[in-house]
Amino acid sequence: MPDSPEVDLDEVYNFALELGQAAGKILDDGWKSRCNGDGDNKTVEKDSAVDIVTQTDEDVEAFIKEKITNRFPSHKFIGEETYGKGSSKEYLIDDDPTWCIDPLDGTVNYTHIFPMFCVSIGFILHGDPVIGVINAPFLHQTFSACRGKGAWLNGTQRLPLLRNPIPPMPVNAPQSCVFACEWGKDRRDRPDGNLYRKVESFVNMAAEVGGREGKGGMVHGVRCLGSATLDLAYCAMGAFDIWWEGGCWEWDVAAGMCLVREAGGLVTTANPPSNVSDAVIEDARPGSRLYLAIRPAGDCARESGREGQERTVREVWRRVRQLDYSRPGA
Amino acid sequence: MPDSPEVDLDEVYNFALELGQAAGKILDDGWKSRCNGDGDNKTVEKDSAVDIVTQTDEDVEAFIKEKITNRFPSHKFIGEETYGKGSSKEYLIDDDPTWCIDPLDGTVNYTHIFPMFCVSIGFILHGDPVIGVINAPFLHQTFSACRGKGAWLNGTQRLPLLRNPIPPMPVNAPQSCVFACEWGKDRRDRPDGNLYRKVESFVNMAAEVGGREGKGGMVHGVRCLGSATLDLAYCAMGAFDIWWEGGCWEWDVAAGMCLVREAGGLVTTANPPSNVSDAVIEDARPGSRLYLAIRPAGDCARESGREGQERTVREVWRRVRQLDYSRPGA
Numbered sequence: 001m002p003d004s005p006e007v008d009l010d011e012v013y014n015f016a017l018e019l020g021q022a023a024g025k026i027l028d029d030g031w032k033s034r035c036n037g038d039g040d041n042k043t044v045e046k047d048s049a050v051d052i053v054t055q056t057d058e059d060v061e062a063f064i065k066e067k068i069t070n071r072f073p074s075h076k077f078i079g080e081e082t083y084g085k086g087s088s089k090e091y092l093i094d095d096d097p098t099w100c101i102d103p104l105d106g107t108v109n110y111t112h113i114f115p116m117f118c119v120s121i122g123f124i125l126h127g128d129p130v131i132g133v134i135n136a137p138f139l140h141q142t143f144s145a146c147r148g149k150g151a152w153l154n155g156t157q158r159l160p161l162l163r164n165p166i167p168p169m170p171v172n173a174p175q176s177c178v179f180a181c182e183w184g185k186d187r188r189d190r191p192d193g194n195l196y197r198k199v200e201s202f203v204n205m206a207a208e209v210g211g212r213e214g215k216g217g218m219v220h221g222v223r224c225l226g227s228a229t230l231d232l233a234y235c236a237m238g239a240f241d242i243w244w245e246g247g248c249w250e251w252d253v254a255a256g257m258c259l260v261r262e263a264g265g266l267v268t269t270a271n272p273p274s275n276v277s278d279a280v281i282e283d284a285r286p287g288s289r290l291y292l293a294i295r296p297a298g299d300c301a302r303e304s305g306r307e308g309q310e311r312t313v314r315e316v317w318r319r320v321r322q323l324d325y326s327r328p329g330a
Numbered sequence: 331m332p333d334s335p336e337v338d339l340d341e342v343y344n345f346a347l348e349l350g351q352a353a354g355k356i357l358d359d360g361w362k363s364r365c366n367g368d369g370d371n372k373t374v375e376k377d378s379a380v381d382i383v384t385q386t387d388e389d390v391e392a393f394i395k396e397k398i399t400n401r402f403p404s405h406k407f408i409g410e411e412t413y414g415k416g417s418s419k420e421y422l423i424d425d426d427p428t429w430c431i432d433p434l435d436g437t438v439n440y441t442h443i444f445p446m447f448c449v450s451i452g453f454i455l456h457g458d459p460v461i462g463v464i465n466a467p468f469l470h471q472t473f474s475a476c477r478g479k480g481a482w483l484n485g486t487q488r489l490p491l492l493r494n495p496i497p498p499m500p501v502n503a504p505q506s507c508v509f510a511c512e513w514g515k516d517r518r519d520r521p522d523g524n525l526y527r528k529v530e531s532f533v534n535m536a537a538e539v540g541g542r543e544g545k546g547g548m549v550h551g552v553r554c555l556g557s558a559t560l561d562l563a564y565c566a567m568g569a570f571d572i573w574w575e576g577g578c579w580e581w582d583v584a585a586g587m588c589l590v591r592e593a594g595g596l597v598t599t600a601n602p603p604s605n606v607s608d609a610v611i612e613d614a615r616p617g618s619r620l621y622l623a624i625r626p627a628g629d630c631a632r633e634s635g636r637e638g639q640e641r642t643v644r645e646v647w648r649r650v651r652q653l654d655y656s657r658p659g660a
Contacts, residue, residue, distance in 0.1 A: 035487070037494025049497075108551040112508045113491050114569035115469070139445070140470055157365070161443050164367025167379075178442045183552040189541025195533070203529055211519025221438040222513040224554040239444035 006074065007097050007125060013146040016121050016133045017155075019067055020142060023060050023119040024135030027104060030056040031113050031138065053104070053111045057081055060103035060119060068099050075099055080251040089327050091287040093250065098124045100254035100286065106227030115139050120229040122254025122286075129286055132255030132262075134233050143233040143255075145262035151236045159263040159296070160238030166264065166298035169241070169308030174217040174315055177241035179205050180231045182224055184247045194246065197321035201244070204319040215319045228291075232256025235293045236263035242316055243293040246270050246323035250286040257286060257293075264296030266309045272317035281310050289325040292316060336404065337427050337455060343476040346451050346463045347485075349397055350472060353390050353449040354465030357434060360386040361443050361468065383434070383441045387411055390433035390449060398429050405429055410581040419657050421617040423580065428454045430584035430616065436557035445469050450559040452584025452616075459616055462585030462592075464563050473563040473585075475592035481566050489593040489626070490568030496594065496628035499571070499638030504645055507571035509535050509549040510561045514577045524576065527651035531574070534649040545649045558621075562586025565623045566593040572646060573623040576600050576653035580616040587616060587623075594626030596639045602647035611640050619655040622646060 034052065061081040068077055076098040083092070093100065099122070104110055106117035115138035123131035130147040143159070145151035151159040160166055170176035181202055186194045207216035223240065225231055228248040234240045236259040257267050266281070270290040273279040284291050294312050297305035364382065391411040398407055406428040413422070423430065429452070434440055436447035445468035453461035460477040473489070475481035481489040490496055500506035511532055516524045537546035553570065555561055558578040564570045566589040587597050596611070600620040603609040614621050624642050627635035 031491075035491045035493075108508065109569075112550070112569050112571070113567070114508060114553070114564060115471075141445075161361075161365045163365075178438065178444060178556075183536050187536055187538045187541070187546070187548055189537045189546060195537065199529060199533055203525070206513050206517055207519045207525065208517045211517070216517070216519060218517060220442070221556045222554055223444070223556055224552055226508075226551045226553055234444060237443070239439075239442050241442070 009130065009146060012072070012123055013131050013144075013149070015071060016123060016131050017144060019064060020119060020121050020133035020135040020144070022067075023064055023103065023121070024137040024142070026060050026063060027056065027110070027117065027119060028137035031110065034113070049111045053107060056110070057104045057107065061101065064101055064103060064119075064121070072097070077101070078251065079103065080249070083251075091250070091327060093124055093127060093287060095126045100124055100129070100251050102229060102251040105229040105252060106225070109226050114226070116225045116227050116230055118227065118229055120251065120255040122251070122258060124254060124286065127285070129254045129258035129261075132258030134229055134255050134259065136230060141233075143236065143259055145236070145259045147258070147262065149262070151259045151263035153237065159236045159259070162238050166296055166305065167238070168300035168303070168305060169294070169297045169312050171302070173308075173312040174205055174219045174242060174319070175209065177219050177312070178221045178223060178239065179217075179219040180223045180225065180234065180240040180243040182226065182228065182231070182245050184245070186247060194323050194325070197323055198246075201320035205316070217315070217319050228252040229256050232260050232267075232293055235265055235295050236260045238263075238295050241295050242312065243291070244270050244316060244320060246290045246325045248289065248291070253291060254286050257284070260293050264305065266294045266306075266313070268292050268313055270320065271322045272320060276314055276317045281313055287327065289327060290323060339460065339476060342402070342453055343461050343474075343479070345401060346453060346461050347474055349394060350449060350451050350463035350465040350474070352397075353394055353433065353451070354467040354472070356390050356393060357386065357440070357447065357449060358467035361440065364443070379441045383437060386440070387434045387437065391431065394431055394433060394451070402427070407431070408581060409433065410579070413581075421580070421657060423454055423457060423617060425456045430454055430459070430581050432559060432581040435559040435582060436555070439556050444556070446555045446557050446560055448557065448559055450581065450585045452581070452588060454584060454616065457615070459584045459588035459591075462588030464559055464585050464589065466560060471563075473566065473589055475566070475589045477588070477592065479592070481589045481593035483567065489566045489589070492568050496626055496635065497568075498630035498633070498635060499624070499627045499642050501632070503638075503642040504535060504547040504549045504572060504649070505539065507549050507642070508551045508553060508569065509547075510553045510555065510564065510570040510573040512554055512556065512558065512561070512575050514575070516577060524653055524655070527653055528576075531650035535646070547645070547649050558582040559586050562590050562597075562623055565595055565625050566590045568593075568625050571625050572642065573621070574600050574646060574650060576620045576655045578619065578621070583621060584616050587614070590623050594635065596624045596636075596643070598622050598643055600650065601652045602650060606644055606647045611643055617657065619657060620653060
């Protein structure tokens, strides 16, 4: 697909990188200010931190929106704060140049000052995330990617980190894989609800080989960070082999999807199709709310990197349940 | 209890801090060397990384052991590599000055180059961890504590991070709490085995209030990092409110327990006693293999910080299962 004639990706990428640094600085100042007691620490209950954090969230989004609107007035803007809290959840991304922003991903982590929080800046063209900038200021980690330019950590270290050569997927995946997942917000105690389907899937992935009536995946480790954006960034890095999640929104994943794809990874749907063995493995849409990411993988004698990724997708699909997340217009 | 006359805690602490920096540098060089391809990257399978990592693990422990033996020849040394892999798992810590070391905690993370790995250096006197140094070099985070001197991040930021004032435990804990836990290595698919008891406990902590026959804890978030040492460090920091785990060993927790206690937190047993409501809440021994840590908590009008922590311990105990981890001599 041709780019819109008016979009200069280099210009947009440089702008997004600057924006990521500035927005990350606001987040960084925010938690430090709370530590120094020059925030609203007169309210000693930690619950009240939620209000302070919400204010930071809104401030960062307003800051980003203003910068974008000034520089690229013709571009659309979708932000977690302004759009995500509205009553409509219609999927609004079309062919137009669109910014898709989460000013603060990992909000619970930020509230508790656990370092896994970040600002996520995605730029979407013709429906595809083509630029992604993720800044996790407490970790001193900025992830960035632009279509055709690869994915990077702190602008200097190309992703995936292991690339001389890039390791193929393990022959016995999901064994030997680090499996990232999230418990999410849907904690309703309903028979066969999303909570139970997730947990059943986690247990299948974790249990010993031969266990769970053959579904035991014996993954190398199970990780839950509380940030979909950073889950994707660590997939791009090669640190997480598999990320499986349902329920998050396009602003949670737009930048991260660009990262994973530019690094050589794959993002498809979390929900197994009926024909797991031979279904065509399609790219996930940013707004699909159901994601399965596989890290970049190198070729080896037995298969190409892509074949190894697709084999891993099918092995995950054999072990996970369908999740029930829908949206208007999807 | 009086210190052994020959132990100068200041001297030992300064030595441990230097040791943590030097050992962390070896870990840092190790993963960077693998990225640069000047490691043994001719073996492209990621599984073979396990051998490289094991070598680093052993190298770091040998380095630490030599430094300690040279400087403090009368001190005992217990390390994960030399002791943990032996056939005996007798608990060897007694009243003598003893170093308790995990040269590489978060081994799976290190293998996959996920940043949550660290070296853990604990110093134990009369059975109590009195010095702890944890260096996570990828994260640029060094945690340290010495009895009577508080707990620190990077030597400059006192823990917990929020301390003007330190927030009390949430009135409705475990609601509003970040709950850290680990899936661990015991993945046997046995009826009511540790895997199932852990998962049942996780689900109780996560499910909506009123769910799970009243056990639903609706925690604010569930986190799994794959490093017991860093779980404890983030409890000391105040980022994790609750950490509940069974199965790890004294070298995984010695430094972290010192951190949590010096920061003002509490570490007791993971396994609920029969009299949850009125059991005396005792400090966990480093070798108990069953740990429940609660973050530092401030006083408030309704209760002291300690009362809030104990209330939280009992609320966790009401929701978790007993785990089956034993050891010879325990």
